Amino acid sequence: MKTGFIGMGNMGSALAEAAIKTGAVLKGDTYGYAPHQDKLKERAKRIGFIPCSDPIEMVKECDNVMISCKPAQIPGVLNDEMKKALKGKHLISIAAGWFFDDYRKILGDDTRIQCINPNMAVKARCGIILIEEKGSFTEHEYEVLLRVLNSFSRTVVLPAELMDAGCAIAGCGPAYAAMFIEALADAGLKYGLKRDDAYTLAAAMLKGTGALCLDEGMLPAVLKDAVCSPGGTTIRGLSALEKTGFRGSVISAIDAVVKGEG
16 A cells, blocks of 8 residues: 655654654655655655655555644645545544544545654654544554554554643653753763763663663652662762752643643
């Protein structure tokens, strides 16, 4: 089956790259459209998809269509000509803030619709993808989609009203984690570590900690206690983090995303 991406920015290209590298889709069956053709062709050469200059013609050629453009661009993308081209197709959207009911109002029942939200780590085949609980894929189509997504990521199904909170953690979280890695590396540099070594230590630590929680089933509180010993170095560091409001700062970051604060 042929898959076309409308929008080949960072997230769209990350998804396409992961799907192609894992064999979930074939290079010759993967198409991409973006208005900036020069950049599109560069990414197509690197990743392996087929660049397209006309989104309507691309959609007509494909069975599955991935909406991976900016959310504000979607009303313009879904013009009358595009709506006709999408009849009978499978539409998968990764646009934040757009859900099944939003697309259903525009496209009606003639297009199969499923909304998902991936994070940037899909590029490294270790990401997380949120799937809106509501959709119009058949049971078989949904199972095929899950099989494809799970080939290069983990998936979590959420109702529409919880998707924003989930995206704030999984989608925005990599930026917060990157800032944490950078801060740890800066501290390492302060005490004499080389920058590359400090980045490796911090990033590998974060990856390993996630693996203990996900693969070994360790609760974060249990893991934290396992690392801390009475009167030891780790508990002193945790005490310093609590004094500077580490937990509160993280929660405030999520509030800022979900509630539009800050």
